[in-house]
Amino acid sequence: MSLLSPPKPVDFTPPSPRQVQEHLERNPAIGHSRAATWAPLVALVAAVIIAMTAPPGPAAMLPWLIILGLLFYSAARVRRARDLEARAARIQELALLRRHAMSLRLAWKLLPHVGRNPELHMRTVAIMALNMDLVGAAESSLVAYQYLLERLPKGHPGIVQIQVQAALAQLASDHLLDADATLRRLRDLDNAKQSNVATATYHLALLAQQVCTHHDADALPLAQGLVQKLQPLGVDAGYGYALMALAHHRVGQRQAEDGGEIRNHAPATAAWWSKATLLLPVDALTGRYRELEVLTADATLAGAVQRATPPQ
Amino acid sequence: MGLDSTFRWSLGILLVVFIVAGSSVTGGGAGLMVLMIMLGGGWIWMSLGGARTAQMLAIITAHLEHDPIHAESLIAQSLRRWPVPRSLRLLLYHRLAVLRHRQQRLGECAAICDALLNYRLGAADPGAAWRFGQLRGNALAPTTGPHGAASSGGADAAGAIGAGASPSVATMGSLRSHLLLMLVECRLGLNDLRAAHAALIQLHQGPLGLLETLQRLGLQTRYEIAAGYDALALSRLAEKLELAAIMPAPACAALHAMLIGPAQRLDKPILASWLRRRAELLGATV
Numbered sequence: 349m350s351l352l353s354p355p356k357p358v359d360f361t362p363p364s365p366r367q368v369q370e371h372l373e374r375n376p377a378i379g380h381s382r383a384a385t386w387a388p389l390v391a392l393v394a395a396v397i398i399a400m401t402a403p404p405g406p407a408a409m410l411p412w413l414i415i416l417g418l419l420f421y422s423a424a425r426v427r428r429a430r431d432l433e434a435r436a437a438r439i440q441e442l443a444l445l446r447r448h449a450m451s452l453r454l455a456w457k458l459l460p461h462v463g464r465n466p467e468l469h470m471r472t473v474a475i476m477a478l479n480m481d482l483v484g485a486a487e488s489s490l491v492a493y494q495y496l497l498e499r500l501p502k503g504h505p506g507i508v509q510i511q512v513q514a515a516l517a518q519l520a521s522d523h524l525l526d527a528d529a530t531l532r533r534l535r536d537l538d539n540a541k542q543s544n545v546a547t548a549t550y551h552l553a554l555l556a557q558q559v560c561t562h563h564d565a566d567a568l569p570l571a572q573g574l575v576q577k578l579q580p581l582g583v584d585a586g587y588g589y590a591l592m593a594l595a596h597h598r599v600g601q602r603q604a605e606d607g608g609e610i611r612n613h614a615p616a617t618a619a620w621w622s623k624a625t626l627l628l629p630v631d632a633l634t635g636r637y638r639e640l641e642v643l644t645a646d647a648t649l650a651g652a653v654q655r656a657t658p659p660q
Numbered sequence: 661m662g663l664d665s666t667f668r669w670s671l672g673i674l675l676v677v678f679i680v681a682g683s684s685v686t687g688g689g690a691g692l693m694v695l696m697i698m699l700g701g702g703w704i705w706m707s708l709g710g711a712r713t714a715q716m717l718a719i720i721t722a723h724l725e726h727d728p729i730h731a732e733s734l735i736a737q738s739l740r741r742w743p744v745p746r747s748l749r750l751l752l753y754h755r756l757a758v759l760r761h762r763q764q765r766l767g768e769c770a771a772i773c774d775a776l777l778n779y780r781l782g783a784a785d786p787g788a789a790w791r792f793g794q795l796r797g798n799a800l801a802p803t804t805g806p807h808g809a810a811s812s813g814g815a816d817a818a819g820a821i822g823a824g825a826s827p828s829v830a831t832m833g834s835l836r837s838h839l840l841l842m843l844v845e846c847r848l849g850l851n852d853l854r855a856a857h858a859a860l861i862q863l864h865q866g867p868l869g870l871l872e873t874l875q876r877l878g879l880q881t882r883y884e885i886a887a888g889y890d891a892l893a894l895s896r897l898a899e900k901l902e903l904a905a906i907m908p909a910p911a912c913a914a915l916h917a918m919l920i921g922p923a924q925r926l927d928k929p930i931l932a933s934w935l936r937r938r939a940e941l942l943g944a945t946v
């Protein structure tokens with residue numbers, strides 16, 4: 349199966365916002381236990397004191413038993429920490445491989461075990477949020493994004509990215525006013541000197557906002573420098589190019605219907621659609637944005653469709 | 661590094677010996693107690709030193725990208741400290757190799773990697789690949805891309821979520837594989853193809869995480885092209901480009917650009933043109 353195509357539907361229903369809320373409340377980040385940190389030292393001191401004061405005989409065995417117990421305890425703690433890290437790494441890999449349903453399942457199961465490790469806890473929630481967004485549960489993902497935004501320290505490098513992702517989820521779940529407010533808060537990214545994944549996702553969100561709200565004519569000026577702006581997204585920039593093609597297509601159609609001043613938008617539509625399909629297969633594009641199906645149905649665009657897989 | 665280990669082990673063995681002596685001699689005497697307290701204190705002092713170095717390591721890692729000069733001085737300061745647990749000293753040298761790699765001092769980086777690879781490393785730094793993936797401007801963190809397509813389903817949410825498979829533990833990034841990746845890149849940069857090949861073989865011998873597999877793919881393709889194995893570079897192309905799609909954008913673009921040459925040399929103009937268009941769109945200078 350192609351990595352870039354949507355995975356086959358599995359027997360899976362994403363969690364509802366209420367389920368996510370309850371799961372997060374039941375499994376909060378509680379941080380490291382002080383008792384667990386100091387217990388080995390206290391036990392070691394106790395072993396030394398017992399060794400020095402206990403009379404010869406069976407009692408002399410006690411310090412050894414304590415030390416043996418400490419060794420097993422430490423080994424078990426290290427093993428558990430490594431196991432949790434490995435599970436989190438596996439979940440991230442599944443998300444990267446676009447196995448979002450499976451990644452979400454495993455993240456959901458992992459969350460109750462990572463409360464003692466706040467960093468891992470937040471990372472797991474972030475993966476859950478992204479996965480929920482990408483399996484079509486944008487409402488649920490918003491609960492997780494909100495949870496993260498309320499708890500991440502100010503100035504955390506991940507905050508901007510999470511806000512942009514939240515804006516995309518708000519758009520996908522028709523929270524258009526919230527999305528607008530979120531994107532307004534991120535306006536500084538317009539003037540960012542360096543383009544990175546966060547700024548690229550922001551520009552994609554701006555474009556998606558105009559297209560989702562049918563302000564297609566307002567989307568057209570965003571074409572200026574769009575390729576450079578979206579490049580940090582890699583092949584995922586294809587989603588942005590497809591949205592731009594859709595904006596041109598709709599504007600062209602509207603002008604034709606109105607019978608007013610007609611500018612031929614067909615070449616621009618075909619050019620952007622060509623770029624989009626060169627990077628991503630058509631089913632991946634329409635899987636993410638159902639609105640794009642109108643482009644696949646347009647016979648005049650058939651010639652613009654490129655191959656996203658290498659020609660033989 | 662050997663001195664650190666010897667000191668630590670000696671202290672540990674002495675502590676155990678004194679505990680045994682203390683438990684077998686009645687009224688062990690004040691001298692024995694003082695010795696035990698001194699040894700215990702020494703152990704705690706050493707552990708606190710290790711904890712300080714571990715904290716410093718986190719600061720060094722954070723500075724590697726934005727303030728390499730400060731990172732270098734912190735590494736030098738930490739390496740002067742003694743005793744430091746062996747695993748921490750290995751990680752300090754690893755960070756030094758990363759720094760040299762960033763500074764493009766490839767010869768020094770390769771020498772450090774070579775030296776470290778002579779030690780038994782294992783998974784001394786679980787999660788190294790994840791953190792260094794981020795350090796290298798990697799867009800692979802799941803919160804950093806709007807990629808993916810939706811799937812649908814029909815079963816009860818909680819039940820469906822609870823029915824996931826157990827994960828594999830064999831995907832941990834290890835210090836060894838990260839050092840090997842840097843070594844291959846340095847050797848390729850130094851045009852030492854024989855040494856690069858030897859390091860690549862070692863990379864194929866152990867399990868790798870996804871990020872490391874992606875990095876190995878890029879390096880191996882670079883090696884194959886440099887060594888003139890154009891057909892090999894273009895073999896299993898669809899699979900390679902699928903993996904490239906989840907690389908950070910610059911790496912993905914670079915891989916496409918790299919493959920244009922082999923396609924042209926093997927007289928595949930359609931493929932070369934397709935690769936060029938994608939590379940340009942992804943931001944590569946072709």
